[in-house]
Amino acid sequence: MKLVEKHIKFLATLMVIVLFTTLVGCSKKSKTIKIATKPMSEQFILGEMLKLLIEDNTDLKVEITKGVGGGTSNIHPAIIKGDFDLYPEYTGTAWSFVLKEKEIPDDKTLYKKLNEKYEKEYNLSWVGLYGFNNTYGLVVRKDIAEKYNIKTYSDLAAYSKDLTFGAEYDFYERDDGFKDLCNKYGLSFKKSVDLDIGLKYKAINAKEIDVMNIFTTDGKIETSDVVVLEDDKNFYQTYSCGTVVRNDVIKDHPELKKALMKMENIITEKEMISLNNKVESEGQDEKTVAKEFLKAKGLLK
Incomplete structure (x- = not known):
């Protein structure tokens, strides 16, 4: 009889353990989704969009870690470890910096291979691209662009000898920077100026420089008298932005993918x-x- 009682107690204890483990497992699946963003306004905005869409379309809660120092170099290892669940990333950064690929295929092929490599090597997925390309670019003062009908980098080459170029120090040192750009398009500026990155728009608006490098989604483009030129020989790589997310998080929360899309x-x-x-x-x-x-856009309930 005592043996039977012990057996019953053992089974009861086992059931409690199983129930507790199940509840803990469920609580893990209902955890807060952790988003990381790089230290720039664009990423802060995108992070908030992702949070709003996830919380509006699922029962999940979202926690954002804003402005992670070092950007991709620190976020990528952290998401693999599970410290973060998803973040906005750029295809060009993923391809060249994370995967360290040298050859750059067309955008469609690159995105397909990027997904395959992220899946195989890191157990990560790219879920949707937002629609914009934040790549490197050039602008010229609007008055000059209109005077000479300059619309492309090739157009600029014909008049560059009379113009002053401005950029931050790093641009003159990068492999895809000033020297290679000039060689690609036959640019030969009258003068090149080294400027603090925060002073470039002030300089071009004050007509201290005529041409400068930019990121193609810089906010100050909207309030400056400049024209963004077309990179007609595709010198710069595409940096389309999209969401990188851990596959195990999508597996635990399949509703998340629909929200991200x-x-x-x-x-x-x-x-x-x-x-x-x-x-x-x-x-x-x-x-x-x-x-x-x-x-x-009609995307919130």
Whole structure:
């Protein structure tokens, strides 16, 4: 009889353990989704958009770690470890910096291979691209562009000998920087100036320089008298932005993928410039900017 009682007690204890383990497992699946963003306004805005869409379309909660120092170099190892669940990333950065690939195929092929390699090597997926390309670029003062009908980098070459170029120090040192750009397009400027990155737009608006390098979704493009030129020989790599997410998180929360896909092709370069400008120049809160944009697109309930 005592043996039977012991057996019953053992089974009861075992059932409690199993039930507890099940409940713990369920609690893990209902955990907060952790988003990381790089230290730039654009990423802050995108992080808020992702948070709003996830919380509006699922029962999940979201925690954002804003402005992770070092950007990809620190976020990528952290997401593999499980410290973060997802983050906005750029295809060019993933291809050249993370995977260290040298050959750059066309955008469609690159994105397909990027997905395959991220899946195989890191157990990560790319879920949707937002629609804009934040790559390197050139602008010329609007008055000069209109005077000489300059629309492309090749157009610029014919008049570069009379123009002053400005850029931060790093641009003159990079492999895909000033020297290679000039060689590709036959550019030969009258003068080149080394400027602090935060003073470039001030310099071109004050007509201290005529041409300068940019990121193609810089907020200040909207409020400056400049024309973004077409990279007609495709010198610069494409940096399309999209969401990188851990596969185990998607497996645990399949509803998450549907929410993330609402970001697919919703933002143009012009719209991203405007959103960045609202935060950087107008001082608006990135959460408010993100919410108003998603509402205008009909993406929030």
